Amino acid sequence: RGATDDLGIWLMDKPQGLEGAVVYNADIYRRETGEAFKERYMELLRKVAQQPDTTLGALSAPEGSESALYLQRLAADAAPAPSAAETVAARPAQAQPVLLLPEQAKLAQIWASALTIDVNDIRANDNFFDLGGDSLLAMRVVQQAEQVMGFRVEPRRYVFESLGQLASAAAGTPLEVESAPAADSGAKRGGLLSRVLGWGRKN
Structure with a gap:
């Protein structure tokens, strides 16, 4: 979808x-x-x-x-995929919202903006695609996350991992420590677009 x-x-x-x-x-x-x-x-x-x-x-x-x-x-x-609003509505009510860690909150704000949902409805164990995201929105989110959070996460990880996993600094490659040859290699591969469109390719 x-x-x-x-x-x-x-x-x-x-x-x-x-x-x-x-x-x-x-x-x-x-x-x-x-x-x-x-x-x-x-x-x-x-x-x-x-x-x-x-x-x-x-x-x-x-x-x-x-x-x-x-x-x-x-x-x-094949059952139709639930919308982000349906996913949130189906959750059991909690007496108090679970607070996100600072890095998780930054990434959650980016997700909320892309998915047009309330950031308070996003939890650390949520997956971007389960909340209603798709490949086109994920391209935008990956790029914004690189700019805001300062490290790069392989786009394919968005398919399987949760907000908490993706927000961890250990999950990404810091942009400032990347060598020039590595950056050039990334450019030759086509940059962000080719990385996202390469989700279907196995290592």
Whole structure:
């Protein structure tokens, strides 16, 4: 929901015709799901080529397609992600709010601004994506956190770690101690955007 580069199709015009690939984020999709996306896409391309005047409804009919049935089952099992307001409302009431540590409070303020929620509703064990964040918002948050807090956290950690873990100085690389060659290397990799878009790549 609202994510970018978690699923995509690349097409290249080559002398022998079009070549393409379906790419997927391995942190989100299983290998068999990626295969099903590819197979279904190829099925639809073949139908369009063979029956260019057929309606969209007929082209997308799942009958006889194992990949279409697989994806239908997957969609039926997927519950809609709760909004940030729903996540907060579902929490048990507490007599007193739990205070955040200073570094946690700084990061929580950045999250609250990006997610347009009350900073007092954010806890140390909250995850950015569970609160309603997405990849595009995370890019903004990572950049602001670097400027405000003075250290860099790998963007992919936002997928799995909590506010408390990310706010810890031990979780990041201090900007002032980074060597010039390391900074140049980061620039060659494409900087912040390439780091965020690289979430789906495994080490």
